[in-house]
Amino acid sequence: xxxxxxxxxxxxxxxxxxxxxxxxxxFLFRPESVWVDLATVTRGPMEVxxxxxxxxxxxxxxxxxxxxxxxxxxxxxxxxDRVTPDQPLALVDPTPAxxxxxxxxxxxxxxxxxxxxxxxxxxxxxxxAEADATMAQADLAxxxxxDAARFVSAERLQQARSAAVRAQAILRSARFDEEVxxxxxxxxxxxxxxxxxxxxGQQPAEQVTVHSPIDGTVxxxxxxxxxxxxxxxxxxxxxxxxALEIVVDVLSEDAVRLHxxxxxxLTGWGGPPLDATVRRVEPVxxxxxxxxxxxxxxxxxxxDLASPPEAWQSLGDGYRVDANFILWQSGSxxxxxxxxxxxxxxxxxxxxxxxxxxxxxxxxxxxxxxxMTQIIDGLAEGDRVVRHPGRELSDGDRVRER
Numbered sequence: 300x301x302x303x304x305x306x307x308x309x310x311x312x313x314x315x316x317x318x319x320x321x322x323x324x325x326f327l328f329r330p331e332s333v334w335v336d337l338a339t340v341t342r343g344p345m346e347v348x349x350x351x352x353x354x355x356x357x358x359x360x361x362x363x364x365x366x367x368x369x370x371x372x373x374x375x376x377x378x379x380d381r382v383t384p385d386q387p388l389a390l391v392d393p394t395p396a397x398x399x400x401x402x403x404x405x406x407x408x409x410x411x412x413x414x415x416x417x418x419x420x421x422x423x424x425x426x427x428a429e430a431d432a433t434m435a436q437a438d439l440a441x442x443x444x445x446d447a448a449r450f451v452s453a454e455r456l457q458q459a460r461s462a463a464v465r466a467q468a469i470l471r472s473a474r475f476d477e478e479v480x481x482x483x484x485x486x487x488x489x490x491x492x493x494x495x496x497x498x499x500g501q502q503p504a505e506q507v508t509v510h511s512p513i514d515g516t517v518x519x520x521x522x523x524x525x526x527x528x529x530x531x532x533x534x535x536x537x538x539x540x541x542a543l544e545i546v547v548d549v550l551s552e553d554a555v556r557l558h559x560x561x562x563x564x565l566t567g568w569g570g571p572p573l574d575a576t577v578r579r580v581e582p583v584x585x586x587x588x589x590x591x592x593x594x595x596x597x598x599x600x601x602x603d604l605a606s607p608p609e610a611w612q613s614l615g616d617g618y619r620v621d622a623n624f625i626l627w628q629s630g631s632x633x634x635x636x637x638x639x640x641x642x643x644x645x646x647x648x649x650x651x652x653x654x655x656x657x658x659x660x661x662x663x664x665x666x667x668x669x670x671m672t673q674i675i676d677g678l679a680e681g682d683r684v685v686r687h688p689g690r691e692l693s694d695g696d697r698v699r700e701r
Contacts, residue, residue: 346628353547357538504637554598567621
């Protein structure tokens with residue numbers, strides 16, 4: 300009997316020892332938990348945007364140019380000064396005549412003297428023509444008196460009439476020649492007078508005033524110092540800074556997703572966010588080089604401010620803004636970090652953590668903005684998923700949160 304009890308105790312001892320050994324081996328060879336970062340499925344506002352840097356621009360800019368070639372007086376306006384319609388902006392003296400050298404001056408004086416002599420000669424001819432016309436008219440009057448008494452023939456009377464008409468024509472021609480000679484003399488004298496005035500520092504007789512075309516502000520002074528200007532040379536730019544638009548250069552692959560009427564949010568300008576609306580997406584792109592030296596195709600997108608002017612009155616022409624083009628938005632979207640979602644066999648999925656186990660969970664996803672992804676089906680609010688799942692993580696693995 301005692302031997303039976305000793306044998307049963309021995310077997311119990313060795314059985315417990317074997318179970319303990321198996322437990323130790325199971326503990327030693329159990330799979331280690333994978334260290335992971337976890338994220339919680341939440342519900343809240345979400346939007347998908349295209350963000351690019353842009354700048355403000357006055358809608359209607361007017362470039363004021365010199366109407367004539369000449370000498371520009373110094374512009375007294377500064378950038379930012381208010382201007383009104385027809386307000387004088389600048390004065391331009393027409394190009395003065397060049398100063399004559401002694402030889403040219405002597406020739407000009409000789410031409411003026413010759414023109415004066417020619418005028419005097421023509422005036423003598425005018426006096427002679429006047430005398431002939433007076434004589435012809437007197438003869439015609441005398442013959443007409445005799446014709447009443449029939450003491451003169453009709454042929455003689457007709458000759459007298461013809462002589463009177465011819466004398467008047469010669470007189471008119473002489474007077475026209477006198478006017479031409481007078482103008483030639485005036486031109487010769489003007490050349491001398493204008494050149495003399497320029498050499499003596501006198502002011503020219505005429506000045507051309509450049510007027511403002513609009514009610515606005517001076518945006519840029521392209522020429523402020525006095526000096527010679529050519530006709531059509533730009534002097535300044537004016538515009539109304541109360542009429543601003545936003546110009547943004549967008550990558551062409553993003554521009555195809557934009558359209559007129561798209562809501563836009565403006566940030567990064569130093570004030571509160573502003574509302575704007577896309578007015579036009581340019582149909583022509585252009586090549587640009589990024590800060591990293593990469594060539595990119597970009598498209599200009601023009602937006603109009605929708606916020607009240609009081610909110611952006613401190614903005615001016617050429618100010619920097621960050622334009623957020625809102626492609627999609629929701630006030631209550633079930634979402635998860637985009638880094639948690641991966642694709643396997645063409646199906647979106649996450650690793651859903653229940654307890655300490657990771658389970659592969661298939662999903663139906665919606666919009667994504669690169670940071671968060673909308674969940675349509677497959678998860679519930681409050682679920683915990685693995686963020687940045689690695690290749691070492693498999694379905695059913697034990698996980699431990701860092």
